[in-house]
Each structure stands twice: as structure tokens, then as C-alpha cells.
Amino acid sequence: MPRTPLPIGTWGEISTRTLKTKKNGKPVKHLAHARFRDHDGKVRAVTATGTTKTAARTALLAKLQNRAKTNHSGDLSTNHTVNHLLDLWERRFEGLVADGTRSPTTLATYRRALKNHVRPAIGELHISEATTQRLDVVLTDIKDHAGAPTARTCRAVISGAMNLAVRYGAITTNPAREVDAIEARPKSSPRALTAEEVTLLNRSLTADEHAVEADLPDLVTFMLATGVRIGEALAVLWNQVDLDAGTVEITHTIARPPGEGLIRKTTKSRTGQRVLSLPTWAAAMLRGRHTPDIHPDAPVFPDTIGCYRDPSNTRRSLRTALSPVGSTARRELGQTLQALRRQNHLSRKQVAQTLGWPQTRIELIETGRIKPTHRLVSTLTKTYGINLDRRPDLLTQLTDAAQPAESDQLAWIHSHALRKTTATALDQAGQTARQIADHLGQAKVSITQDIYMGRRIANPAAAQALEHAFDDHDLR
Structure with missing residues (x-):
């Protein structure tokens, strides 16, 4: 009866023998040997050496494990870790970038998600342990701590990797496919400039x-x-x-x-x-x-x-530029807050990390380029060990700095608002959604309609059309 072949990516029994001895007969070099079945189906000999049998065996095991991990053109099993699966998926995505079918900036975004969120959360799980329920909990946690956009990126990465696991036969269905949709109300309604x-x-x-x-x-x-x-x-x-x-x-x-x-x-x-x-x-x-x-x-x-x-x-x-110094009072409050930060020997980066804020927000506050609120300043001063409500001098500065300024009308504007302004102007001029999408360079008209096209508050033409449609009916 023929011998059962080794499974792909595995090896047989490890044997050792002495390669070199001293004059007194004491072994000083050992060879460990095993047969490894590569992912092309061929069985090859793999060896490693060491000063002792244990060292040679350990070196060979590391060599075999690395060979099984890096030669990934064959089977993938449920016993592999999610980190191993993510490595395969990332290398395939790198190939798509090299072919020009995916953007390098997209790869950079996915790598940040992998490093900061996905690998720490599920990397050490076996593929079989990455269930829909477990992924749902992980993505919900990411959404709560890092925001919905980051959670959506992580879901895209996990889903792409699990699709690869399905194609390689490790699992039969993609567990990320049934995860709840990640939704969040936008912080502010996007609008165009008047x-x-x-x-x-x-x-x-x-x-x-x-x-x-x-x-x-x-x-x-x-x-x-x-x-x-x-x-x-x-x-x-x-x-x-x-x-x-x-x-x-x-x-x-x-x-x-x-x-x-x-x-x-x-x-x-x-x-x-x-x-x-x-x-x-x-x-x-x-x-x-x-x-x-x-x-x-x-x-x-x-x-x-x-x-x-x-x-x-x-x-x-x-x-x-869109956050100019609103007033002398804002500049003076910013200088006071900057002095408090420096008294505590803190950098802007350290404060931003403590509060979970972007570093630019600290800069805008300290340079008087943002309209301050009680909540904003109170949160900041707590970092410096100061209770704002017990500092009348700071409260007075805050009241003066919070007065409206012309520059407040520009502080909300970002580069994408300019793009929406263009789309809204074209919409109001009677351009179709397809024409506007082509102008913006967007393949999907639905994105143009949902995000970039402003909606008129009133549509007199609709009222006239309905009036003519039901003119013969007694609706008065």
C-alpha cells in the first residue's frame, strides 16, 4: 500500500546526525534534516545546523515554519491565524497597486487600519474563530473609539481578507458580509457656500x-x-x-x-x-x-x-487662512492658554494625544483662530489641572473672546466645500446629475446626488405639474 503523501505545506519527521567532532570525539556540529512538501506538490529536503542537536532541531523548525508561511500559493486552512491571512491579502493588494488598478494612497490607508486597529483586535485569532458575532463586536468597538469612517475602512479590509479565505477554501462564507452596516449621523450637514x-x-x-x-x-x-x-x-x-x-x-x-x-x-x-x-x-x-x-x-x-x-x-x-484671528480678545485668551500649557511643560502634541484632539486644534485655539466655547476651554484647562469655573480672570477672557466675529463665517469651510459649491451651482443651473458627475469626475451618479448636489427648498415647477395633473378633480 503506498505511503500517504504529506499535506501541502507540512514536513515529515525531523532527524539529526553529527557532522563534526573534536579530536576527543565530542560532537561540535549537528545537522537536522526533514522532508518538506512545497506548495507545488514536490517534496524537498530542508536542513539546518547547530552546535547541539537541540539547536539544530530548533533552527530547522524555524526554517520549516517560515517556509510554510511565506510560500503562500497553495492551501489556506482555518488553523492559520488571521495575521497570516492579512499578510496574504496585503501582498495581493500590493500587486494590484503595482499593476495600477489600485491607488497607493488606498494601500497606505488600509495599512494604517491594519496596524492600528485590525491586527491588534483579531490578528492572533484563528480564521475559524473570526465569526460574524466576534467581528461585529470588534467593529462596534472601533467605531466607538475611532469613529465610523475608520470602522468602515476596517470592515473593508477584513471583508477583503475573508473573501480571500473563501477563495482559498479555508472557509465557505465571508463572516464580515453579515456584519451590521456601520452608520453614523454626520457631525454637520455638508453645504455649499452662498x-x-x-x-x-x-x-x-x-x-x-x-x-x-x-x-x-x-x-x-x-x-x-x-x-x-x-x-x-x-x-x-x-x-x-x-x-x-x-x-x-x-x-x-x-x-x-x-x-x-x-x-x-x-x-x-x-x-x-x-x-x-x-x-x-x-x-x-x-x-x-x-x-x-x-x-x-x-x-x-x-x-x-x-x-x-x-x-x-x-x-x-x-x-x-480660513481661521483668521477673530479678535484681540481671542488672541489674548490663546496666549494665556499657551502660557498655562508651557507652565505644565507640555507640548501641543502631548495635549492633543491626551484629549484625543487633532494637534491643529490646539494651535488654532492658542493663536486665536477659533471661536472658543466654555466646554472647549474647560476641557483644555482640566488638562493643566485648572478648574475654569474657579478662575474669574479666565472666564472674563472667555466671555470677551466668544463674541461673534466676521471670520466665524469662514471657519467651517474646507476644501471639499468648494467642490460641493461647484456642484450645487451646476445643479441650480439645470445640469443633470450625470453631467455634474462627469464634471466632478465621479463614476457613480448616486454619490454626486447624495453628497455634492444641493437641494432646493422649494420647487415651483413640481407644484405646477401637480396642479395640472389633478386639475379636473374637486380637491378644493
């Missing part, structure tokens, strides 16, 4: 020396005129602008994958590659920026040395 707010925004940026130095007035004008994302705007080259025809070609975006620096990469999908007609005021702005000696391959919105700008740094500059 015409008055656009005027105020332009006037504020033009009058801000730092905003002008950061080249924000023209950049914001371009984004309002085209509805492009900030990375797409920073990736536009002069050879993509036709000043005579008044058009601009959008084909790339700027990103910074970890460890790679700034790169100019193609848009997520073919839908993102488009040619847009420019309003006359946007074309005039670009003509004013263009000079005869400018290189055709130069970016339209470069950094100070003529290279690509970092989207993250540009967003930070925009946030700072």
Missing part, C-alpha cells in the same frame, strides 16, 4: 498676506471654477491648459504614499480623466499667471521652488 460667502472668502484670502504667499486666492478660484479635488488641482501642468480654447485637462492627482515622497499619479478611474471648460473669470486668472518663459511641464500651482505642492500642507495652509 454667493455672499464666496465673495467674503475671496476678499479674506486676497487681504491675508500669508494666504497670498501660499498662493491660495488663485488656487481657490480654480477649484471653484472646476470642482476638482485639491490633489487634482495641484497636479495640473501648463501643457494641459488651453488658454485659447478656455479648457483644462484633468488626468492626474498628487499623493504622498508613505516612504515614497510626493508622486503624480493617474486619477482613481477613467471617469476622473476629463476635459473641463473654464469660466471666463478662471481663464483670465490663468492668463495672468502664465508667462512666456514658463516650462510646459511645470505645475500651474507649484511650491516655492517650482515643484509639486503637498496636498496635506496646502490643506493646512487653507485651514489656517
Whole structure:
């Protein structure tokens, strides 16, 4: 009867023998040997050496285990850990990025989710232990501590890995598929800028020396005129602008994958590659920026040395510009809070980590660029061991700093609000959802309708249509 073959990725009995001895006959080197069945079905000899039998055996075991783990083209079983499955999934995703079918920024986002949330929560489980119930509890916990968007990213990662486990035969169904939908009410309803707010925004940026130095007035004008994302705007080259025809070609975006620096990469999908007609005021702005000696391959919105700008740094500059110092009282309160922080020998980063805030919020408070509230300041002063309600001097400063200022009208604006403003303007002009989606470079019209298109409060045409439809009926 033939011998039963070794299962794929396993090895047979380990044997040892002496390789070298001293003159007195004492062994000084041992060889451990085993036969390993690789994932191509072939059985190969694997060896390792050590100064003792135990050392040689231990070295061989490590070698065999590593061989079984890294050679992943074959079977995957329920006894493998989720970490092993995630390693396989991550390597496959890296291949998709190398092929150009997935974005490197998406890979970076997934890796953060893996490192910070998914692996610590379920990495040491066996695949069979990653049940729907257990995943539901884990994702709910992530949502409670890190927010719904992060939880959705983690669910996408887990679901992708479990799909791979199904394809490899380790499990029959994807346990992440039946996890409850991760929903959360948005912190604030997204809205577009009004015409008055656009005027105020332009006037504020033009009058801000730092905003002008950061080249924000023209950049914001371009984004309002085209509805492009900030990375797409920073990736536009002069050879993509036709000043005579008044058009601009959008084909790339700027990103910074970890460890790679700034790169100019193609848009997520073919839908993102488009040619847009420019309003006359946007074309005039670009003509004013263009000079005869400018290189055709130069970016339209470069950094100070003529290279690509970092989207993250540009967003930070925009946030700072849209949060100007509201009043002298806010500046003075910020300086007081900064002094209290320094007395406690704390950095902004340390305070932000303690409170779970973004570090920029501490900066905005201390520079008087954000409207303070009692809750905000009270939370901050508790970190410094101070009860706000027992400090009349601080309460007086807070009352003065909380008075309304014109700059408060701009503090809510972010780069995506400019994109929504463009979409809403096109919607109000009678453009169809498909036309607006094409202009924004979005493949799914539903996303354009749900997120970017403003809704009219009243629709007189609907009332007229209903009136004619039921005109013959006695509804009065």
C-alpha cells in the first residue's frame, strides 16, 4: 500500500546526525534534516545546523515554519491565524497597486487600519474563530473609539481578507458580509457656500498676506471654477491648459504614499480623466499667471521652488487662512492658554494625544483662530489641572473672546466645500446629475446626488405639474 503523501505545506519527521567532532570525539556540529512538501506538490529536503542537536532541531523548525508561511500559493486552512491571512491579502493588494488598478494612497490607508486597529483586535485569532458575532463586536468597538469612517475602512479590509479565505477554501462564507452596516449621523450637514460667502472668502484670502504667499486666492478660484479635488488641482501642468480654447485637462492627482515622497499619479478611474471648460473669470486668472518663459511641464500651482505642492500642507495652509484671528480678545485668551500649557511643560502634541484632539486644534485655539466655547476651554484647562469655573480672570477672557466675529463665517469651510459649491451651482443651473458627475469626475451618479448636489427648498415647477395633473378633480 503506498505511503500517504504529506499535506501541502507540512514536513515529515525531523532527524539529526553529527557532522563534526573534536579530536576527543565530542560532537561540535549537528545537522537536522526533514522532508518538506512545497506548495507545488514536490517534496524537498530542508536542513539546518547547530552546535547541539537541540539547536539544530530548533533552527530547522524555524526554517520549516517560515517556509510554510511565506510560500503562500497553495492551501489556506482555518488553523492559520488571521495575521497570516492579512499578510496574504496585503501582498495581493500590493500587486494590484503595482499593476495600477489600485491607488497607493488606498494601500497606505488600509495599512494604517491594519496596524492600528485590525491586527491588534483579531490578528492572533484563528480564521475559524473570526465569526460574524466576534467581528461585529470588534467593529462596534472601533467605531466607538475611532469613529465610523475608520470602522468602515476596517470592515473593508477584513471583508477583503475573508473573501480571500473563501477563495482559498479555508472557509465557505465571508463572516464580515453579515456584519451590521456601520452608520453614523454626520457631525454637520455638508453645504455649499452662498454667493455672499464666496465673495467674503475671496476678499479674506486676497487681504491675508500669508494666504497670498501660499498662493491660495488663485488656487481657490480654480477649484471653484472646476470642482476638482485639491490633489487634482495641484497636479495640473501648463501643457494641459488651453488658454485659447478656455479648457483644462484633468488626468492626474498628487499623493504622498508613505516612504515614497510626493508622486503624480493617474486619477482613481477613467471617469476622473476629463476635459473641463473654464469660466471666463478662471481663464483670465490663468492668463495672468502664465508667462512666456514658463516650462510646459511645470505645475500651474507649484511650491516655492517650482515643484509639486503637498496636498496635506496646502490643506493646512487653507485651514489656517480660513481661521483668521477673530479678535484681540481671542488672541489674548490663546496666549494665556499657551502660557498655562508651557507652565505644565507640555507640548501641543502631548495635549492633543491626551484629549484625543487633532494637534491643529490646539494651535488654532492658542493663536486665536477659533471661536472658543466654555466646554472647549474647560476641557483644555482640566488638562493643566485648572478648574475654569474657579478662575474669574479666565472666564472674563472667555466671555470677551466668544463674541461673534466676521471670520466665524469662514471657519467651517474646507476644501471639499468648494467642490460641493461647484456642484450645487451646476445643479441650480439645470445640469443633470450625470453631467455634474462627469464634471466632478465621479463614476457613480448616486454619490454626486447624495453628497455634492444641493437641494432646493422649494420647487415651483413640481407644484405646477401637480396642479395640472389633478386639475379636473374637486380637491378644493
